[in-house]
Each structure stands twice: as structure tokens, then as C-alpha cells.
Amino acid sequence: MLIKVEGAGVCATDLHTIDGEMEPAGVTLPRVLGHENGGRVAAVGDLVSTVAVDDPVLVFPPFSCGLCVACRRGREMLCEHHEFTGLTVDGGFAEYVVVAERSVVKLPHGVEPVDVAPHADAGVTAYHAVKKVAHLAVPGTTAVVLGVGGVGHVGLQLLRELGSGAVVVGVDPNPQRRALAAGLGADAVLDSGEVVDAVRDLTDGRGADLVIDFVGTDRTHADGTGMLARGGTYSIVGFGGMVTVPSAAMVGNEHSVVANLVGNWIDLWEVMQLHARGKLTLKTETHPLEDVNDVLAKLREGEVTGRAVLVPDSSNGRERA
Numbered sequence: 001m002l003i004k005v006e007g008a009g010v011c012a013t014d015l016h017t018i019d020g021e022m023e024p025a026g027v028t029l030p031r032v033l034g035h036e037n038g039g040r041v042a043a044v045g046d047l048v049s050t051v052a053v054d055d056p057v058l059v060f061p062p063f064s065c066g067l068c069v070a071c072r073r074g075r076e077m078l079c080e081h082h083e084f085t086g087l088t089v090d091g092g093f094a095e096y097v098v099v100a101e102r103s104v105v106k107l108p109h110g111v112e113p114v115d116v117a118p119h120a121d122a123g124v125t126a127y128h129a130v131k132k133v134a135h136l137a138v139p140g141t142t143a144v145v146l147g148v149g150g151v152g153h154v155g156l157q158l159l160r161e162l163g164s165g166a167v168v169v170g171v172d173p174n175p176q177r178r179a180l181a182a183g184l185g186a187d188a189v190l191d192s193g194e195v196v197d198a199v200r201d202l203t204d205g206r207g208a209d210l211v212i213d214f215v216g217t218d219r220t221h222a223d224g225t226g227m228l229a230r231g232g233t234y235s236i237v238g239f240g241g242m243v244t245v246p247s248a249a250m251v252g253n254e255h256s257v258v259a260n261l262v263g264n265w266i267d268l269w270e271v272m273q274l275h276a277r278g279k280l281t282l283k284t285e286t287h288p289l290e291d292v293n294d295v296l297a298k299l300r301e302g303e304v305t306g307r308a309v310l311v312p313d314s315s316n317g318r319e320r321a
């Protein structure tokens, strides 16, 4: 089907791609980037049956065949025929994008594509990661979110929604993003300097039972593993650094490390149900598509709070203030 793009979120993975860091994952340039796409169905092939022209949709970025074992297990992001809209095939920093029917999630009534485009990757990724460990976030535990950016600010809210009463701590070097974390219901917010000590202080020396790292630098990997309580779990979402941990410490403290790759289609569908019920705030700012390079530079400088969304000139999508 052909989707008329109304909004495309700008993600740190776009920067990784431009910098050539995604080549080991088979992502090469030139490519039309844009993997957080919302829009309206503009045209469909003869066999399409689940959506019609003009339906508002999000594009689930992993291509999934539906036939391989990973797909049948509901792990579409590990599909044997893996492709990714906006990374391995052309994406939504454009007026139109072409996707298979399996790739769209129809939006719940009253939800505008431009307002939720970042959920297509940021939301689904945060949801997949938090859902996997939410059972650990029980009363009496402390869950730390490292990095309250585009993905992290959704993850923080999901810990609140899917967790079961853990103290939720947001960590970010940027004061605006710390304020965002506080506004979204974090029980505590911390600067990222000396954060291991700060988390130990906050927990009477015990440390964090759960750390979700939405940044993924050498620094956050060291902080995240360094602040874990005995029996704690370190969950990696952001990537790029090296995780270096003595196995004796991992075994002696029974630490777990898990990693997360996007999510599956149903994760995205479930995020949209939560969003439609008003349970999630997605902080976005819109920019004209032609400003893409300025927006990428702004993201690189850490000057985006929440998610920047590119809007094509031709879009009749509702503009946000």
C-alpha cells in the first residue's frame, strides 16, 4: 500500500546510520531515512483487506513475512526476511512511503497520525523493553530510567503504567528532560553525574533492582551495571558502547542483562490502545520536512526534548503548537 506521510519522527538511529555505524547491521547509504511514520492510506493493492484509502495508520517499521518461525512466534523483528522501513528500504522522510499490509497499525478513533508517529519506533521499543521486565518492578523495588529522551520519556511512563509499584527514577544530564521526567510522574529525578552514588544514596545503599538504559554509551553501560542491586536486571535499549562487566560480579550478585530490539506488531498495537485511552504523553515538536538537516543537527546537539517530527509540505495533517 501507498501511505501519504503526515509525520515522521527523527531518531538517534538516523544519526547512527548517517555516521555509518549501522553498516554491520546491513544498513547502507544512500537511503531515504525515516522509520517512525504516521500517515493516511493513499492507495492499496487488490489483495489488501484490513485497511482502506484514507484510513489513518502508523507504519510498523520491521517487515515481517508472517511465515517464518520467528514471525509465527510473534517476534517479527527477528524475521528471517528482515527489512526495516527507513533503514534497509526507503522510509518516511518523504511525501509517500510504500509498505506491505502487514506493516500497518490502524489508529484508534480520534488519534491523529502526526501526533503519534514516534510511537512507530520510540513507543514500540519502549513498550517492548518495559513489558519484558515490568513484572520485576514490584513494590519495594527501584527502577531507573537512564536517558529521558524520545524513547526514555515513553519508557518512564510505561514503567508507571505496566509496573506494579516500583519507585521510578529518571536520570538525564539535561535539566529540561529532568523536568519532563518529573512532570511525567517520576518519583525522583537525578543528574547523570555521580549517578551511581546518587542511586545508592536513594536506596540506602542497595542499588537499583531494574535499570533500563535508553542511551547506550560506554558511560551509561558502566553506570547502569554499577548501580544494580543484588539480583538486579540491566536492560539495554540504546546502543553504541561496550558493556564490560566482570563475570564474577555478575554471578556473585546474580545480575541479569537483557537487550531489546524494537518490538513486535502487537506491542505497537497495544501502545496505541494505551495512548488512545490518554495514558501516555508523547512529547513532540513538528518541523517542515525540508528542515530535516537542521533537525538532525539539533538532535545531535541534544537540543530536542521529546521527539522531533518532520511534516511534509503536502501534508494536511493537523499542526501542533
Ligand SMILES: [Zn+2]
Binding pocket: 011, 012, 013, 014, 035, 121, 122
Ligand atoms: Zn528509531
Ligand SMILES: [Zn+2]
Binding pocket: 064, 065, 066, 067, 068, 069, 070, 071, 078, 079, 080, 081
Ligand atoms: Zn518472518
